[in-house]
Amino acid sequence: MENLRFSVDVDAPAQHVWNVMLDLDSYRVWTGAFHEGSTYEGGWNEGDEIRFLGPNDDGTASGLFGTIVESRPHEFVSIRYLGDIENDVENREGPAVGLHESYSFSETDGVTTLVVELEVPDEWAEDMRGMWSEAIVTIKQLAERPRSTKS
Template sequence: MQKLRYSVRINAPVHTVWTTMLDGATYRDWTRAFSEGSYYEGSWDQGSEIRFVGPGEDGSLSGMIGRVVENRPDEFVCVEYFGQIVDGVDDTTSEAARQWAGAREAYSFSESDGVTTVEVELDSEESFAAFFDEAWPKALERLRDLVAVR
């Protein structure tokens, strides 16, 4: 695994950015950069299971299964993955699922003079780095656009 980092500055209060990023409806919008139709099931509450789901190539559901290991509202949220969803079925035991076990994705939020900085840090297999390097900046730009209309 390698650590990947991305950030964006958004001209809005931290609470507005936090809410826009994690709200179910707006999450579906800014995450289109990763996969059209992406959404999450579950809760961002600390200790909760959360599933990141989207349509696979054949139309079946695919995605990742994680647990929210830390949630400090308007400041920090971190998910640790322990499985994947393949063809609509949860998988926590295959070799592919075990490769992602323990990988984390964290969002940090800080505000200064009405400008919020969102920093994203995630663990990634090397084979996904180029995809994330293309998708994350687009996703964060879309998040900035969504915040601007709120």
């Protein structure tokens, strides 16, 4: 088991970085680093179940599912994985069961430090390092884009 940690400073308020990371539309953009077409089902509130899914060529989905263990809006969210999903079928056994992942957002003078921490099986570590390194840069870029006013 490996513990991975990624951090980036984002020139935007914590609430905005939280929204960019967790709102479904922008989530679909930055998670392209993991799998094009990634999405989630569920919510980010404490106790919510959540499914992280990517499409397969045959129209089914694969990914991970878990529970939100702790959620403090614009500050911290923690996920405990309950298993994986392969071709739309949940599997509550295997390497994902019991793994944790968390996102911390701390703001100082309008700059938010985003920290992502996760446990991964050794065989996933190299891939996750590459994917999260790309994903966290994309979150920063999305959050620092000029915000347009909607009319």
